[in-house]
Amino acid sequence: MSNITIVGGGLVGSLLAIFLAKRGHNVSVFERRGDPRTTDVYAGRSINLVVSHRGWTSLRAAGVEEAVKEIVVPVYARMMHDRDGKLNRVPYSIDNRAIHSVSRGELNRRLLTEAEKLPNVKLHFNHRCADVHLDNATCTFHNDITGESAPVKADIVFGSDGAFSAVRQKMMQGRFTYSQEYIEHDYKEVAFPANPDGTPKMDPQCLHIWPRRYFMMMGLANQDGGFTGTLFMPNTSATVIPEAGRSKIVGPGHPESPQSIPGFDTVKTEAQVKAFFQEHFADSMTIVPDIVEQYLRNPQSSLAIIRCNPWTINGKVALIGDAAHAIIPFYGEGMNAGYEDCKVLNDLLNELGDDNWPAVLAAYGKARKPNGDAIADLSLRNFVEMRDLVADPKFLLRKKIEGHLQAKHPDQWLPLYSQVKFSDIQYKDAWREGLRHDRIMEEVLAMPGIEEKWESEEVERRVMELVSIAP
Ligand SMILES: Cc1cc2nc3c(=O)[nH]c(=O)nc-3n(C[C@H](O)[C@H](O)[C@H](O)COP(=O)(O)OP(=O)(O)OC[C@H]3O[C@@H](n4cnc5c(N)ncnc54)[C@H](O)[C@@H]3O)c2cc1C
Structure with missing residues (x-):
């Protein structure tokens, strides 16, 4: 079993600790801030987040789904408010599926408590990572209470220290591609x-x-x-x-x-x-x-998109969550993507073995980096959709046509939103499929009289024709 350092005990670091400790590894989590269960580290920031299907898949795999279910509110639809206060409700799916709203602080507290129940997890609060030796997995932590600094050597280091990651900062000193x-x-x-x-x-x-x-x-x-x-x-x-x-x-x-x-x-x-x-x-x-x-x-x-490569180095150090892929929040997927990172890593450990870290980390980076890029692009797209297109009659018509198609041909038409929020389809595949849907829908919306005949067999036939031929 390995000694593992997790830098950052936020939303992703706390779930990662649970996954790894349940495999039998000795896990030490070092978090810069105080314990959110005893100090008000979330004061003044009431952000709540949406947990989606793939988030739940990961929480379930870690055995904490039930603990999180107790603190969520289901959300089934968008409710648009126009300037005159008129409301328009648009369900997220045709089969009444929900995403779930949860308080960021409450979720973090729950996961830390679940992690702490495991005897091989040690949580260290007020410990800021000040340096990382990438070749021997040694981090230096500064204790903000005592003012002392000390090195901690491990077998493996995970940087789950968020968008402005200290671990990533260290990786940037080598051969590393980065954009912000x-x-x-x-x-x-x-x-x-x-x-x-x-x-x-x-x-x-x-x-x-x-x-x-x-x-x-x-x-x-x-x-x-x-x-x-x-x-x-x-x-x-x-x-x-x-x-x-x-x-x-x-x-x-x-x-x-x-x-x-x-x-x-x-x-x-x-x-x-x-x-x-x-x-x-x-x-x-x-x-x-x-x-x-x-x-x-x-x-x-402010809101930034951060992309970087590689996510792992020396078979000993890896980035996960926002440290690897900070995205804008318009698909509500940043945390869900980070949770999926944890599950994919866990699946790779199942497949390749817990004593084969270099191979596991290499496979993890290869599997997740294209998905990190895809969800960054998808989030930019959804930004335009939310602030702009949801008030556009053509967009609303498209949503109706897509819902109709999904109901009649569930195997052949799953709207992009459902692929991202209600499935485990990889983000990169959803992104490619979404672009194909755009091309098909552009043709369909250009059909004369589409506003009146969107439910007709003629439109359905045309879409199915395009589905079978569109690249
Ligand atoms: C307005 C807004 C709305 C959002 N809505 C959603 C949503 O609906 N759904 C969704 O899935 N995502 C959403 N997100 C994204 C989500 O918040 C992030 O993806 C998620 O918090 C990432 O978790 P993380 O653990 O990787 O990073 P963080 O949550 O940033 O946690 C990093 C942790 O590392 C600690 N840390 C940092 N530096 C150090 C250091 N040097 N040493 C030790 N510890 C350190 C920090 O104190 C922190 O606790 C939203 C984001 C914003 C801004």
Whole structure:
């Protein structure tokens, strides 16, 4: 059995510890922050997350599905809020399947408790990884309470220390490919309260979206009847040009008769914030009476996509979760992808053996890197879909056609969203299939009179023809 160091006891590190300890390895988790079960490390950040099918597959494989089920809220549909407060509910699947909302802090606490039940897991909080020797799997940890630093030698090191990973930083000193891309949109959270009697003010079984083409707000239910709202908006006020259903952001004063959009830089003063919510999200102001104060008080955070290669080095050190693939949150898959990393690693240990780490880590990197890239691309695509296309009648028609096709030909048509959220299909295969669906749907939506005949046999025949020939 191996001695394993896990750097980072967040969402992925805590699940990885469970997987590896259940195989009999001695696992030590070193987490920079304090213990979230005894200190309020999540204070001021109420983010909740969506667990999807592949997340559940991994939690089940680790034997912790039931522990997590107790703390989730099922979400069956998107609920779109238009500017006049009119609602439009669009189910996520034709067979009433749900994704599940969970508090980030609560999930982390549960998994740490499950990990700690295993006698061969040791959790070390307030320990920051300051250095890693990649050739002998030795990390130096700085204890933020005592001020002391000490080396810890292991057989294997996993860097599950998030988007700004110290382990990855060390790997970058060698032959390493890396890219970090900030998108133009930042985000800010606001808490939507429950009614005084604890009942929710909106349907908790829906992900609420206020799509405003170039910016948007969303709300995801918490177990206490409230919601976490997240406003996504460009950092810098810009002008945009609609471009074939997509948006291109250009600088102010662009000659192509652009339309102005707000940014965090122009929505700053109390008066500006109030006018902004009144114009774009009026219905939210009745649900969240202090939305303006919260906006002014809460921090603004940025979103980056990080890609790197390789994910493993020397057969001893590996990156996992956001440390390997930080993505933007618009498919709600970052954590789910990290959980799938853990399950794939566990499957490879089953296949190749627990004493064959170099082969296991090489196979892990090879299997997961293309999927990390694919979910990064899929998330960018879903960003456009959520803020922009969900309000587009053509997009809604496409969703209806796809639902109809799936009902009639479940073996031949699984919409991209279902492939990502409700299946274990590899992200890279889902991405390729999604692009093929785009090509087919482009032809179908161009059929004369499609708005009236979308349920007809003619349309169905044409789609099946295209399915059989489209590359
Ligand atoms: C607004 C938003 C919404 C999201 N929604 C979803 C969603 O709905 N579904 C989903 O699947 N994903 C979602 N994500 C993504 C998800 O949060 C991440 O993918 C997930 O947190 C990654 O887990 P991780 O353990 O790899 O990294 P983190 O959660 O970042 O954990 C890393 C841990 O390492 C610790 N650490 C860092 N540096 C060191 C060091 N030097 N030494 C020791 N410890 C260290 C940190 O303190 C932290 O505890 C969302 C992200 C954002 C920003």
